[in-house]
């Protein structure tokens with residue numbers, strides 16, 4: 001089978017399309033013919049080896065050589081203990097830890113697998129698992145969003161941010177979304193009440209105060225975020241530099257202890273209930289899955305280049321079926 005492999009950290013030029021042996025299922029695994037796998041920021045981080053925490057799976061060289069965790073496809077083989085799924089089933093998953101989605105076939109532990117409803121395409125299904133779930137879990141970490149709350153989404157135009165804006169609006173919040181100038185109109189279309197270009201305005205130095213801040217990118221100090229929280233407000237960092245995450249864990253915890261404000265990191269829990277709740281919302285027409293562009297597997301380098309060009313509105317997806 002063809003797979004995009006990388007054996008050293010660096011940019012997308014380190015991805016090579018190679019012929020590899022197809023995966024075999026262990027007793028509790030299935031093997032999928034991959035139809036679509038979306039790119040997450042975490043794929044870029046594991047490809048490049050930055051931030052430093054992305055080297056947790058290999059300090060000097062990557063141990064996961066075929067990336068891609070949000071996979072949608074068709075079951076082509078099942079392990080001896082697998083009773084829930086059969087060959088031909090259409091499924092999708094968050095295959096984080098195992099990865100392998102940037103390939104024609106991927107091994108997935110059965111516990112991670114969900115049935116793909118016929119109401120959404122494989123491309124759409126691949127865009128949901130990690131992005132939508134981190135958005136959902138970050139927003140509700142300190143209680144559900146309630147109507148009228150002031151919510152700040154930092155990185156609102158990206159994969160997770162595009163879901164977060166919509167979830168917060170669904171709950172009736174007033175949403176301020178921050179991202180690159182190229183994404184301001186997109187974030188407004190998703191429902192953001194106020195949009196900010198991070199290159200033009202520093203939201204942490206404004207007068208507005210927030211009940212909830214969900215931060216997908218970091219880039220500001222914990223003190224700055226603390227200042228713009230309402231008295232009972234909360235700040236959750238989902239992604240960012242190791243420095244940002246460590247200072248939230250240390251200074252943020254201290255500030256949480258001495259004030260009514262709460263500051264912490266998100267530890268994302270893969271969760272079938274959350275993923276399927278998003279699918280239901282999509283089916284009801286409440287939430288849009290935003291796929292900016294799809295690329296065939298052989299153009300995976302271009303896909304990652306586009307991912308880094310500061311133009312992507314929502315998600316980029318690699319489509320694999322029928323291209324070879």
Ligand SMILES: NC(=O)c1ccc[n+]([C@@H]2O[C@H](COP(=O)([O-])OP(=O)(O)OC[C@H]3O[C@@H](n4cnc5c(N)ncnc54)[C@H](OP(=O)(O)O)[C@@H]3O)[C@@H](O)[C@H]2O)c1
Nearest residue numbers: 041155157158159160179180198216238239266267268310
């Ligand atoms: N905590 C957990 O358990 C967990 C689990 C999974 C993933 N994550 C992390 O979650 C993060 C978000 O993922 P994602 O897939 O949504 O990423 P993404 O699609 O790359 O979105 C990030 C967005 O932030 C924007 N941005 C960059 N710099 C900014 C700044 N200074 N201010 C405001 N916005 C800025 C980016 O725009 P540009 O195009 O201009 O760069 C992009 O639109 C990643 O860091 C990932 O590692 C965390």
